[in-house]
Amino acid sequence: MVKSEQQRLHIVDLKFEAVVGILKFERESPQNLIVNATMDVDFDKARHIDSDMNRGVDYARMVEFLTTQIQTGGYGLLEELLDTVGRDAFVTFPDLNALELKVEKPDILDSCKAVGASIFLRRER
Numbered sequence: 001m002v003k004s005e006q007q008r009l010h011i012v013d014l015k016f017e018a019v020v021g022i023l024k025f026e027r028e029s030p031q032n033l034i035v036n037a038t039m040d041v042d043f044d045k046a047r048h049i050d051s052d053m054n055r056g057v058d059y060a061r062m063v064e065f066l067t068t069q070i071q072t073g074g075y076g077l078l079e080e081l082l083d084t085v086g087r088d089a090f091v092t093f094p095d096l097n098a099l100e101l102k103v104e105k106p107d108i109l110d111s112c113k114a115v116g117a118s119i120f121l122r123r124e125r
Contacts, residue, residue, distance in 0.1 A: 009059050011037040016067050020105070022076045032107050034114065035066055040098035040122075057093050065092055070103070078103050082119040090123055098122040 014037075017030035041057045069088060075081035086101050104116030 007041055009039045009041055009057060009062075011035070011039075011059060011063060011066070014063060014066060016071065018071045018073075020070070020075050020078065020081060020103075030071075031105060033070065034104040034106055034116075035070070036102040036104075037062065037066065038100040039093075039096055041095060042097065057096050062089070062093065065089065066101075078105075078117040079119075082117055086119050086121045090121070096123065 014035040016033060016035075018033055019027060019030050020033065021027060021031070039057055039062065066085065066089075069085045070081060073081060073084065075084070081103060082101055086099055089099055089101075090096055098121065100118065100120045102116060102118035104114040106114040108115055
């Protein structure tokens with residue numbers, strides 16, 4: 001018998017613009033962001049969803065959720081963004097078991113590819 005230890009969905013390099021930051025130039029216009037998410041879910045539960053996409057974690061809904069939350073949130077620090085959006089994801093997606101969320105600013109410094117931050121959250125049982 002084979003037992004699955006971890007079952008994950010991934011959103012890789014989701015790109016969009018949003019106003020995020022505390023510096024004057026960051027508040028004046030949107031900047032490019034790259035978002036990555038790894039979600040622990042129960043694939044066995046997902047197999048029984050059929051057309052009822054209100055159960056499980058629909059990655060298309062998660063992409064829309066992340067984009068909307070970040071673009072409308074008016075966040076100053078990436079740390080604030082990650083904590084708020086991450087925690088809200090567990091309310092919006094009741095079948096989400098754990099979430100690793102990473103946000104990068106690829107254009108903020110010329111000396112590196114990107115700067116960013118990440119968070120890992122797990123639902124308490």
